[in-house]
Amino acid sequence: MTHDLSRSGFETRAIHAGQEPDPRTGAVIVPIYQTSTYAQDGVGGTREGDYEYSRTANPTRTALEQALASLEGARHGLAFASGMAATDAVLRTVLRPGDHLVLGNDAYGGTFRLIDKVLKNWGVSYGVADLSNVDEVRAAVRPETKLIWCETPSNPLLGIADLAVLAEIAHGAGARLVVDNTFATPYLQTPLALGADIVVHSTTKYLGGHSDVVGGAVLTNEDELREQLFFLRNSAGAVPGPFDAWLTLRGLKTLAVRMDRHCDNAEQIAEMLSAHPKVAEVYYPGLTAHSGHDVAAKQMRRFGGMISFRHADGRQAALDTASRTELFILAESLGGIESLIEHPGQMTHASVAGSMLQVPADLLRLSVGIEDVRDLSEDLRAALG
Numbered sequence: 103m104t105h106d107l108s109r110s111g112f113e114t115r116a117i118h119a120g121q122e123p124d125p126r127t128g129a130v131i132v133p134i135y136q137t138s139t140y141a142q143d144g145v146g147g148t149r150e151g152d153y154e155y156s157r158t159a160n161p162t163r164t165a166l167e168q169a170l171a172s173l174e175g176a177r178h179g180l181a182f183a184s185g186m187a188a189t190d191a192v193l194r195t196v197l198r199p200g201d202h203l204v205l206g207n208d209a210y211g212g213t214f215r216l217i218d219k220v221l222k223n224w225g226v227s228y229g230v231a232d233l234s235n236v237d238e239v240r241a242a243v244r245p246e247t248k249l250i251w252c253e254t255p256s257n258p259l260l261g262i263a264d265l266a267v268l269a270e271i272a273h274g275a276g277a278r279l280v281v282d283n284t285f286a287t288p289y290l291q292t293p294l295a296l297g298a299d300i301v302v303h304s305t306t307k308y309l310g311g312h313s314d315v316v317g318g319a320v321l322t323n324e325d326e327l328r329e330q331l332f333f334l335r336n337s338a339g340a341v342p343g344p345f346d347a348w349l350t351l352r353g354l355k356t357l358a359v360r361m362d363r364h365c366d367n368a369e370q371i372a373e374m375l376s377a378h379p380k381v382a383e384v385y386y387p388g389l390t391a392h393s394g395h396d397v398a399a400k401q402m403r404r405f406g407g408m409i410s411f412r413h414a415d416g417r418q419a420a421l422d423t424a425s426r427t428e429l430f431i432l433a434e435s436l437g438g439i440e441s442l443i444e445h446p447g448q449m450t451h452a453s454v455a456g457s458m459l460q461v462p463a464d465l466l467r468l469s470v471g472i473e474d475v476r477d478l479s480e481d482l483r484a485a486l487g
């Protein structure tokens with residue numbers, strides 16, 4: 103019997119949506135359907151459901167897609183092989199030669215690279231704007247603008263954009279608003295409910311949550327767009343394998359409890375850094391001094407686990423700090439249970455050097471994990487000197 107989850111809370115849907123016990127064996131956990139193909143009852147007739155080949159569909163992936171859609175409050179979810187594959191699918195589905203998009207001035211480096219180095223060759227142009235500045239966004243929109251691509255909180259400067267306002271601007275211009283919701287996760291923010299048309303995720307980060315799998319997802323309420331995205335994914339083939347889908351689904355189950363601890367720890371680390379003499383500036387939307395704090399408080403449940411800060415003694419001191427931490431592992435990526443530190447200028451954001459998206463050289467980014475916050479704080483203080 104399937105329980106109606108439409109009025110269930112987030113934590114319940116994370117554990118049950120799309121994840122009914124296996125009808126054949128009663129397995130409580132969705133099995134890893136490690137198969138490429140499916141027996142058919144006759145030529146052209148598939149058994150139970152519509153599985154014929156795993157590039158097109160796989161039951162473990164379907165479970166993940168239903169769970170993700172439920173958490174984002176979306177009618178449709180599609181899982182991809184990576185966050186960039188999901189991003190690529192949205193861009194190539196919505197945009198045609200001659201179209202234009204508006205991109206945030208601190209967009210994820212890989213998204214910028216795809217737009218600037220790949221899409222440009224296909225005749226798509228873009229403009230860059232500070233998405234927290236409504237006038238700048240309005241000025242960047244052109245008659246041929248089809249998309250506004252937004253990250254909030256953004257990466258790595260934790261800028262906050264007002265999603266309801268951006269949706270209004272996009273729709274007024276006949277464009278769609280896409281939100282890369284990787285940093286916030288649906289536990290902290292649901293962009294579709296605020297007027298966004300498409301949500302994109304790198305499930306590699308908080309949704310998977312354990313730094314052991316790469317994946318992506320697209321969520322939308324539009325039926326036709328879902329068909330177009332499905333067609334492109336099946337044509338191009340950027341699908342996650344069954345085990346990757348299973349790992350992500352397993353991660354999702356604990357998203358709410360993990361996010362609460364990420365937020366608890368990040369709030370305390372941000373306070374500690376704000377008072378530290380070696381820290382020039384802290385970027386964390388949970389701080390009342392953050393310029394986007396009020397908008398973040400309005401559209402987010404809490405403020406997330408990502409913090410960036412500038413070292414008071416400049417670039418070399420920042421690099422030294424990043425190589426001195428012991429619990430904060432020096433590594434790219436984010437959103438796992440373990441704490442990470444990185445230097446965006448030379449690591450995650452090296453691809454935007456020299457562009458309008460360049461980041462400060464003395465900037466360090468933290469992905470605050472769910473370890474004991476006293477240990478994390480001590481580690482950072484020792485590394486800062």
Ligand SMILES: *Cc1c(COP(=O)(O)O)cnc(C)c1O
Nearest residue numbers: 184185186210282284304306317
């Ligand atoms: C990591 C990331 C991506 C890209 O996702 P992959 O899974 O690495 O392909 C896109 N957007 C944001 C905000 C990210 O952090």
